[in-house]
Amino acid sequence: MPGDSVLYSERPEWSDIQPIAQYETVTPVAPIFYSDEYKDATGYFRAVVKANERSERVLQLTEHIIRLNPGHYSVWQYRWSTLLALGSSLEDELLLMDELATTYLKTYQVWHHRRLIITELGGKSNPARELRFIRQGLNVDSKNYHTWAYRQWLLAHFNEDALWEGELPFVEEMLDEDVRNNSAWHHRFFTVWQSGVRAGEEDREYTLNRELSYTKEKIALAPNNGSAWNYLRGVLDFTKTSYSTLRTFIEPYTAPRDESEPEVLDLDNPLPSKDAQLPCVAAIEFLAEIYESEVDNAKRAAELYRSLAEVHDKIREKYWNYRVGEALSSAGQVVAS
Amino acid sequence: MSQASPDELRLHRTGHISHALRCLSGLPGSLTSLDSSRMLIAYYSLSILDLLDGLSEKKKVIEQCREWIWKQFIHSEVGSGFRASPAVCVDEHAETPSSIDSPHLIMTYGALLSLAVLRDDYSQLDRSGIKRLLRSAQRPDGSFSGVPNEGESDVRMVYCAFAICTMLDDWSSIDIDKAITFVQHCRTYEGGYSQVPGQEAQGGTTYCALATLYLSPIPARLSPKERVQTIRWLAWNQDSGFRGRTEKPPDACYSFWCGGAMKILNADGYVNVAENARWLSACQFRYGGISKNPTETPDPFHTYLSLASLAVYQPKVPDDGDAGPGFDATWQLPDHDLLINARRETAEWALLHIPDSPRTESD
Ligand SMILES: [Zn+2]
Numbered sequence: 095m096p097g098d099s100v101l102y103s104e105r106p107e108w109s110d111i112q113p114i115a116q117y118e119t120v121t122p123v124a125p126i127f128y129s130d131e132y133k134d135a136t137g138y139f140r141a142v143v144k145a146n147e148r149s150e151r152v153l154q155l156t157e158h159i160i161r162l163n164p165g166h167y168s169v170w171q172y173r174w175s176t177l178l179a180l181g182s183s184l185e186d187e188l189l190l191m192d193e194l195a196t197t198y199l200k201t202y203q204v205w206h207h208r209r210l211i212i213t214e215l216g217g218k219s220n221p222a223r224e225l226r227f228i229r230q231g232l233n234v235d236s237k238n239y240h241t242w243a244y245r246q247w248l249l250a251h252f253n254e255d256a257l258w259e260g261e262l263p264f265v266e267e268m269l270d271e272d273v274r275n276n277s278a279w280h281h282r283f284f285t286v287w288q289s290g291v292r293a294g295e296e297d298r299e300y301t302l303n304r305e306l307s308y309t310k311e312k313i314a315l316a317p318n319n320g321s322a323w324n325y326l327r328g329v330l331d332f333t334k335t336s337y338s339t340l341r342t343f344i345e346p347y348t349a350p351r352d353e354s355e356p357e358v359l360d361l362d363n364p365l366p367s368k369d370a371q372l373p374c375v376a377a378i379e380f381l382a383e384i385y386e387s388e389v390d391n392a393k394r395a396a397e398l399y400r401s402l403a404e405v406h407d408k409i410r411e412k413y414w415n416y417r418v419g420e421a422l423s424s425a426g427q428v429v430a431s
Numbered sequence: 432m433s434q435a436s437p438d439e440l441r442l443h444r445t446g447h448i449s450h451a452l453r454c455l456s457g458l459p460g461s462l463t464s465l466d467s468s469r470m471l472i473a474y475y476s477l478s479i480l481d482l483l484d485g486l487s488e489k490k491k492v493i494e495q496c497r498e499w500i501w502k503q504f505i506h507s508e509v510g511s512g513f514r515a516s517p518a519v520c521v522d523e524h525a526e527t528p529s530s531i532d533s534p535h536l537i538m539t540y541g542a543l544l545s546l547a548v549l550r551d552d553y554s555q556l557d558r559s560g561i562k563r564l565l566r567s568a569q570r571p572d573g574s575f576s577g578v579p580n581e582g583e584s585d586v587r588m589v590y591c592a593f594a595i596c597t598m599l600d601d602w603s604s605i606d607i608d609k610a611i612t613f614v615q616h617c618r619t620y621e622g623g624y625s626q627v628p629g630q631e632a633q634g635g636t637t638y639c640a641l642a643t644l645y646l647s648p649i650p651a652r653l654s655p656k657e658r659v660q661t662i663r664w665l666a667w668n669q670d671s672g673f674r675g676r677t678e679k680p681p682d683a684c685y686s687f688w689c690g691g692a693m694k695i696l697n698a699d700g701y702v703n704v705a706e707n708a709r710w711l712s713a714c715q716f717r718y719g720g721i722s723k724n725p726t727e728t729p730d731p732f733h734t735y736l737s738l739a740s741l742a743v744y745q746p747k748v749p750d751d752g753d754a755g756p757g758f759d760a761t762w763q764l765p766d767h768d769l770l771i772n773a774r775r776e777t778a779e780w781a782l783l784h785i786p787d788s789p790r791t792e793s794d
Pocket residue numbers: 682683684685723733
């Protein structure tokens with residue numbers, strides 16, 4: 095539609111309106127050299143706002159401007175109040191949003207407008223359909239902040255067990271596609287830990303073990319994945335579980351692969367995948383933290399941090415040296431350099 | 432003496448100054464999406480010029496900017512403040528603007544600082560109107576929306592509200608405790624902060640959250656344990672430049688958001704300054720301006736935030752001798768006020784001239 099439409103100034107059905115040009119009575123700062131189409135449409139928009147007109151043609155006009163500039167929040171705002179004033183079909187509006195949200199995925203306003211529609215529809219809305227729509231959006235842009243935010247809002251807003259039920263399988267699908275998708279890991283945390291305890295999830299010990307196994311498996315698959323490590327730490331912190339409980343799992347990740355040793359299959363402690371790059375920085379850090387929490391092991395912790403500073407993660411040299419200092423000072427020892 | 436040797440990197444100061452001046456004088460139609468944030472273009476462009484000393488001798492630009500910015504100061508039913516542009520002004524002489532022509536918190540923050548760059552005396556400022564705007568923009572959950580009762584409300588606007596209260600030196604119009612609680616709820620398991628509670632941790636919103644907590648007149652700073660976790664998350668986000676979220680590629684603006692957040696937490700000593708500057712150097716566009724990454728085109732937002740990051744993290748001149756090319760004298764930038772996000776003298780100007788002083792005799 096943008097580009098090939100007839101200007102409003104040439105449309106007989108708009109001849110009753112006198113467009114209002116943008117007020118720039120002093121030398122404008124950062125003026126935009128608008129297209130004729132945009133200049134024409136916004137001129138008529140200002141005129142209908144001045145007249146406080148609420149009509150079908152206002153809906154057409156605002157849709158047109160939104161297609162030219164989807165981030166124009168004042169136009170969205172006027173469109174919304176016009177829809178309400180006219181009692182327009184919000185189901186139709188949602189269909190239009192299906193299209194606009196796909197085209198203008200990165201614009202906050204398309205998601206905000208959608209939220210207004212769903213809230214207004216209340217019991218008449220179909221949140222399960224929304225979840226499916228979001229999934230399609232994530233196919234196009236799997237880390238889009240607005241899309242994920244909308245999903246989290248939707249789940250919390252309706253808070254229905256039937257909706258929550260599909261979230262873990264959904265997250266797993268997303269992580270199967272990209273195990274480094276931090277938005278999906280975050281959503282997992284949101285679903286499992288931050289949204290109350292739902293029916294079937296009362297056994298928190300079981301939930302904890304399930305989450306640890308899942309995360310370990312994903313770390314084994316791709317050890318140098320900050321998202322999985324942050325999730326692991328998040329789960330342990332949240333459940334106040336000691337990092338030391340993962341020591342057996344962590345150790346094979348902290349040193350180069352030992353080819354001579356026969357591989358023993360231990361389902362609780364999956365080994366790094368064959369092509370994994372070892373040693374893994376996050377694993378060394380994790381082991382160092384385990385040492386730090388133990389009595390008399392500060393020196394070993396410091397040694398590990400020092401190996402990160404000097405060999406394995408030199409970009410963060412200063413950071414790891416600070417961790418060396420912290421490890422030694424918390425143990426009441428003098429920093430040996 | 433300051434002649435760069437071929438293996439030294441240069442900050443293309445004159446190119447960045449022209450980029451900012453070009454943006455102030457006009458933007459192509461392809462940037463129509465910026466129609467609702469022209470005030471911010473002005474703020475970023477003027478702040479670029481401020482950091483690079485690009486405004487001396489530019490009397491006409493200063494006068495025009497000042498005049499246009501004040502034209503955007505409006506009084507509405509919900510309070511007074513600056514709007515983004517006259518894009519939805521339907522009658523310049525009307526007593527009250529139309530319902531959608533509203534002052535905006537982010538634009539008000541940007542305009543107040545722009546005027547400080549221009550060394551305006553704020554004699555036209557309706558302080559009580561701004562306080563009314565702040566009051567009507569705060570939501571029951573403690574957050575603020577940009578426009579009262581409309582649209583987005585999140586930690587970015589909370590930051591703007593706190594920065595404005597700091598500049599006004601007046602906190603009487605907002606509920607500080609509630610706002611702090613809102614910000615604390617944005618903290619995630621990773622140690623960063625999200626835009627609203629429940630969402631993913633992100634660099635920009637983490638800067639906003641921390642700056643809010645450290646501007647607060649009520650003690651609201653992180654616990655030692657939280658601080659350690661946040662520093663860890665920020666440090667992990669450095670990958671030459673900084674990324675905004677775990678496992679995402681770096682983007683120049685996060686050199687300020689994440690780097691700035693580190694400095695707020697007094698952890699600036701753990702940033703790899705040379706790597707950060709080398710990444711930003713690579714993001715410089717051949718014809719001026721800095722882009723989000725070396726393959727994109729520049730914009731004033733990424734240009735200013737990159738320069739602000741460099742002002743906070745000055746690469747050593749000459750280089751401290753680590754591997755990789757060094758830096759010449761072009762990288763020297765003035766002191767920067769981290770919590771207000773402006774050149775130090777500019778922030779000081781704002782703090783000195785915006786408050787309602789001297790008090791009137793009738794007090
Ligand atoms: Zn960016």
